[in-house]
Amino acid sequence: MSEKIHVHTTINDTEVDFLAESRQSLLEIIRDTLGMTGTKEGCNDGNCGACTVNIDGRIVDSCCVLAVEAEGKNILTIEGVASPEGLHPLQQAFLEEAALQCGICTPGFIVAAKSLLEREPNADEARIRHWLAGNLCRCTGYDKIVRAVLKAGEVMNQGDGAGRATTAAGAGPTDQRDVYND
Amino acid sequence: MTTTIDKTAGTPGKYKVLGTRPVRHDGIEKVTGAARYGADMNMPEMLHGKILRSPHAHARIRSIDTSKAEALPGVMAVATSKDLPIIQARELNPGQGGPRLLAENDLADKKVLYKGHAVAAVAATSPHIAEEALALIAVDYEVLPTVLGWREAMKEGATLLHDNLTEKFSATRGGAGEDTGNKSNVASHLQLKMGNVEQGFKEADTILEREYNTQTIHQGYIEPFACTAQWIPEGRLTIWTSTQGIFGVRGNVAAILNIPESMIKIVPMEIGGGFGGKGTGYLEPVAAVLSKKTGHPIKMVMSRKEVFEGTGPSSGTSITVKIGAKKDGTITAAQLGMIYEAGAYPGSPMVGGVTSAVSAYKIDNVLIDGYDVVCNKPKTAAYRAPGHPQAAFAAESALDELADMLGMDPMDLRLKNVAMEGDRAVTGVPHAHVGLKEVMDVMKAHPHYTAPLGGPNRGRGVATGYRLNGGGSGSSATINVLANGTVNLTTGSMDLSGTRVAIAMQVAETLGLTAEEVTPQVVDTDSVGWTGGSGGSRITFDTGRASIAAAQLVIEQMGARAARLWEVQPEDVEFVDGIFICTKNTDDKFTFKELAGKLMTTGGPVTCSAMDTQGGVGGALAGNIFDVEVDPETGKVDILRSTVFLDIGQAAHPSYVEGQMQGGTLQGIGWALNEEYFFTPEGVMANSSLLDYRMPTSLDLPMIDTVIIEYANPRHPYGLRGAGEHPIIAPLPAMANAVSRAIGVRMATLPISPGAILEAIEKKNTNK
Known part of the structure; x- marks a missing residue:
């Protein structure tokens, strides 16, 4: 079992802390650890865009971002696109x-x-x-x-x-x- | 744009709900990320399963040693074919198909037959540990010669994939055929004929002969296969899965595991694309076995590489066409030889090709030989109008060239020979109420067909695609009336593309409700009657018919309640435009909503179920016109204009009909221009990623104009036909015809890649 690293980040305007193995992708943490399954996995190698999230204003394939790279970042996923007032x-x-x-x-x-x-x-x-x-x-x-x-x-x-x-x-x-x- | 042909059923304004464009019921979940697909399950105590796959395309398994993998911390269980009861119970007879064959494809027993063939499975506390464990499983293989494709498979003295596979011959569509007793890689040979082709060719003034080839290609659904299984010790097995057919999965899992279907519940997750490829499951029995071994829920998700290498693509083909016509364009004879690669086990979509290739035309003399050939590639699975696109690529390319040879317009040649109602196709079946000529007329008259092309290196290609839909495998539906006057509609038809809304609209039309007042749900195998899989363009039609029948029962039962309140007989109540009216006293009226509110005080809830097995979704025609410009320096094809035509009978929700047309066009374009499995001589797919398996992107395509043609189908109460499959057929030949005309060379092999185009241009220039 690999050692886990503490990561502090912001997802959809909410501060989030999680533990990640160094080999885990941001996509895996978002979906499996945090249970936010709106972000999808289609290829896991950056070619289909199903896992697109926005990190500090840049859209990226979250399957190609290591979870530990999320430290201190500001992340938007599909779950943060609608607001309590309604759909985007x-x-x-x-x-x-x-x-x-x-x-x-x-x-x-x-x-x-x-x-x-x-x-x-x-x-x-x-x-x-x-x-x-x-x-x-x-x-x-x-x-x-x-x-x-x-x-x-x-x-x-x-x-x-x-x-x-x-x-x-x-x-x-x-x-x-x-x-x-x- | 919608072109209405049949005024009796497709008349605009005839329907209140059908033909409108409401927001789909499952839409909000899908645009907010709330919808749950196959891989979105997370359960307490859940473990992760992974599959070890063969590195060889053809090998005998001497032994499998799982001890090191089992010893890895975090590994909870390992499974092999020994854990699948059906494999232990009997030998594989590849000619028989069925669940025994499926089991062999889920976990290989004595032999692996393609690179990527599943060999063993591991359950562990994390997917990463499961993957590490796979590397610790030692499989001793005796590597055998690779039979890479139909050429090698059909060669004299070819290595045989199966010791006990013998060639079957059949002269009619359907049926097992006659066993020739010849051991062969050719699993079956289907021969259909009409008239006398030799005589027909004698009568021809012009004869064209050509061979057409296509490669192995994949459906390319964006969601990889995924399922979660939970087998309660001594209790029931529940499987949450992304599939086109929950009842099919239930039946197969029961047979493979040798347990009663009553012990199994299959829960459908949202499905992220299937296109026929998810009619067959791969993971469910394996996940179930791992769950039984560990006592934990097991989640299994394929990687993209596994999807390419370990699931069913569509066939590579080789098709020869000989076609002859008189000077006036009358086709006198057509002879086709159609070889379809089945992959590792018998069961290519060859029959679809044989029965459709020239069936849109009235040709008196036809001879078609189809061959289903096994080779060391993944076992093929259905892909949208299975077998039809390859067949149409050959036949419709040949027609295009024949038209040139005759000096005729390609649409005029088609119209000269188009089959009409009552004409027999080579299947021996007469065409029913089918608007083949009507679609062709609309295509020929469309402004796109006559617009100036302008500029050099440009070409316009046209083609049609005929699909024989079957349907009728069975659909069940239940409607429950709510006190507020809305209804819940329950079906077992997985929604691949918007069928929930299209079926709900038929119920709304019947009950005089709005689409929003019907809440459609797709439920598990415990909660609805048996329903065949979502395929064959049948769901909006078949499940629609079942739902309409249930709605008619609702009207009957509610009418009886009104009768009780009015103290008249049920036959004294009529239902007109959503209102229950008493014929004895026409002042007595209830709206649907008013009466729904009185159900609990007039005898209790109204719940009505119905099923439908009639079938009759019927054949129908689609067509494409493409304008392309080819860059002679790079071989790149730019699509300048694209129009797609489809006879839908009556569009339920036109936006989703258009979506089928546009999506089919995209897949057909990919098939025509880019997509193929590159195999090494050892049978390893060299491009098993979405980077190297090049599917069309938004940048590759223009807007795709749609022309919906509504030639009503008399076998549906509202005139519907199927929409799902036809649109993938014609793009292959239409694109080939466009590029061939642009560069002045007939392109008879797919994909028409930039490299192939440059080679063709160079050859043409050398030969000048």
Whole structure:
């Protein structure tokens, strides 16, 4: 049995402490230790995006982050996207546009798209497709997902839900996908 | 856009609920992360199971030594095929199929037949310890020659995978066929014919012959297989699993473990994609055995690599087509030879290919030979319209080329030969009420088909895809009326894609309620009548019919309550537009809600169950048009425009019909352009990750325009047909036709990767 390391972090605006083995991924801790199973595992090697979370403003595949790296970080998971006042405009748009079928990739798409719209609520189709290229969906053909993100962007531009669209872990100065893509 | 063909059933505005787009009932759980899928179980005292898999594609197992693994701290149990009673009870007869064969695929007994074949399983206190323990299991293998594909398998003197597999011959669809007694890797040969092809080819002015090849590909569902089993000592076995069919799992687990079905409860978790591939389970009996051995719940989750290497993909194929036509386009004969790789055990979707390939056309002389061939690859499983896409790739590519040879428009050639109601397909079965011509007419008239292509290196491809749906395997449904006038709808049909809402809408339509007033639930095997798996495009149709029947019982029973209150006979009560009316005194009326509130004082709750086995979801046609531009420097294909057509009879929820069309198109595009298993000569999959097995991303695709065609199906009260499968068929040939036209070379092997395109262009330029 490996030695466990104490980690102090913030998840969805709540301070969380957990013990992790050095080999455990953040995804494993979130799902199995903390019981937050909204973040999904599709490949465990950073290729499908189902486990997307936002850490200090950057969207990352949580399967490729070691749990001990979460020390002192500010993490947003799908469970933190809706608020007591209601669904986030993206969640509402996914429902209205039927942008999910089986739904397993949906949490990852919503967390990733939220990060985009907080920076660029006017993102066009090409930008959205570029941003979401790290999230695989096998059911929808992406058409309705892209439309839902466009619609949510419009809603957020109008101010509906803008107040709750940004959490502490929401917008950040840089983004991983910008670094990789630009 | 929706094109309505049949005014009798698809008329806009005819229905209040069907054809509208309510938010799905299970949506909020799925956008907030609350929905629980296969791997989302966490139980007290739960252990984790992992599977040891064969490193060899073909080997005999001499011995398995698990002692070191069992000694590792944290390891609680190890299981092998010795722990599966059905394997101990009888020898494998691979030609027979059934649960004995499934068991062999769950844990190999004497032989491993593909790289990734399960050999042993470990239960430990953490998944990491279980993995460490796998490395401590010593398996002594006698490595045998790899029979990598159909070519090697069908060679004279080929190494045989199974000592006791003999070739069966059948001349009719269905049935076991006649045992030829020949030991072979060819498990079965199906031959269907009509007329006389030799005579037919004599009558032809133009004949095309070509061979088409496709590779092993995977369904690519994003959720890996996962289940949790809890076997209470001396008590019942409960399994929480992500599957397309809970009752199928129950039956197989009972047979493999040799316990009564009554001792088993299968609880469905949300399913993160299946596409046919999750009709078969792999983990459940193993998890059950480990639970029995340890007395703890066991959770097992596959890795992505295990999904690729250890679950059923779809067949690699080789299909020869010979097709002849007169100058006016009349097809006089078609002959196809269709080889489907089954993988390690018999049971490829060859029959689907044979029965569908040219069945949308009226051809008097047809001869089709299909072969189901075992080889050292994972045992194939169903994938959306099983066997059809490979067959259509061959047949519809051939039609495209034939049209060129005849100087005809490709849609005109199809329309010239399209089958009409009553025409017999090669199966011998006459086409029922099926809108083949109607779909083709809509495709040909669509603006996309005639829009200017513009620019060099561009091509437009068109193709259709015909699917013979079966259905009728059985669906049960129960409706309970609540005092507030809403109803709970209970079914056993796993919801892969939005079928809850599509079925609930049919109940709402029947009862005069809104979609939101029906609460659909998918429940466990103890809580609903037997229901066949979610597959074959049958759920919205079959489970819809069962639910409508239950709703009609609700109307009958509630009508009787109204009669009691009005002191008239039940036949004096009518139900019109959601209102119960007394025909003796038309001032006596109850809304559904008013009457629902009186049930407890008029005799108690109303609960109605019904089942349906009629079938009749029927065949239907889909089609695709693609515009592509090929970069001659890199071989990259850009999809400029994409339109998909589908005859749905009557759309229940149009958004989810469109979703099926768009998703099928995506999978078909992946199959056509990118996806394939790369095998080393030793039979090891070299690209078993989602990085190297290249599925389409959002960046690869344009918007996918949809045209829903509603040619009503008389076998459903509201005219529905199936939606799930057809949309994956036509994209393969349509894309191949588009690329072939763009580069001026016929592409007859999938995937049409950039490398293949560059090679084809280079060859063309060299030959100039």
